[in-house]
Amino acid sequence: MRLLEVNDLTVTLNVGERSATIVDKLSLTLDRGRCLGLVGESGSGKSTAAMAVIGLLGHGNLSARGSVRFQGAELIDAPARTQRGLQGRDIAMIFQDPMSALNPVQRIGDQIVECVRAHETLSKKEAQALALEALKRVGMPDPPAMMRRYPHQLSGGQRQRVMIAMAIVFKPKLLIADEPTTALDLTIQAQILALLKQLSRELDMAVLLITHDLGVISDMADDIVVLYAGRSVESGRTADVLDHPGHPYTRGLLAAHPSIDQATERLNPIAGMPPPLWDRPQGCAFAPRCDHVQPTCTQRVPDPVALGTPGHLAACILAGNTETVAATR
């Protein structure tokens, strides 16, 4: 059985009579202990998809359809208590900005203990023991002293370690990490990513890693889903996708990241902007920015095409046409 299986997940934003599709028929799978990278520019719907998976879309103007199965059990439209039972226990999440998630006037130890006791009836002592264990696991120096500190007395990297400690107290089977290192400088970023890798191995924990940074993906992810304007445009094993990208958007992302695409010396950002949420084009959403656009591209959304290696899909009418691919590299 798959740990996580998402099929045709669609999230719509409803404002009065109008609705916009933020996530459009997203499908992905994730097995125990593996890391799946969800990559795309800002606004592509990554965080919204993650919130739908963990069941935190809230009751506002967002609604989710499709299927999110965790260990075989359907979570979309599941009773709130089923979702709450998983949140923070079997499925945990960390975010970009640990400072805004921490209470500035409460000691670190008390915050972790409170969070632990919100999920399980434990004595303060038992919860403290779990907190210390988690802080040790995430490589915090002198955990007892850390427990007594306030968030502002910690560095950015240490604060993110605290957030990770809170997330892994109950040894979740799935950790959703939403841009976990975007706010950190490069050295600290590398340390946090190494920590996530180590925890994934030690706890046999799957990681859904959300980022706009292909460099992070190529270091971390076994598999990758490339999101553009709410749709998966390419997916597969990370090495297959990065070495043989089938979608012009993926190639554009690679060209904008010279350390991965060694052939490119210069940074070549993709010209233009992603379409605004309320004004998505008909057909392929990338067509207005695509150098290879064909008349049919603007008429209907291209189906995913299977490429050379198993599981590698690209939603482009030119995918698999090796001459075109070669010409654009």
Ligand SMILES: Nc1ncnc2c1ncn2[C@@H]1O[C@H](COP(=O)(O)OP(=O)(O)O)[C@@H](O)[C@H]1O
């Ligand atoms: N609650 C909301 N109300 C209005 N718009 C939203 C809401 N949540 C997300 N959006 C919009 O949906 C799009 C995708 O957002 P998001 O999932 O945060 O993208 P990403 O994480 O890839 O940057 C953006 O245009 C964003 O403004």
Ligand SMILES: [Mg+2]
């Ligand atoms: Mg986001």
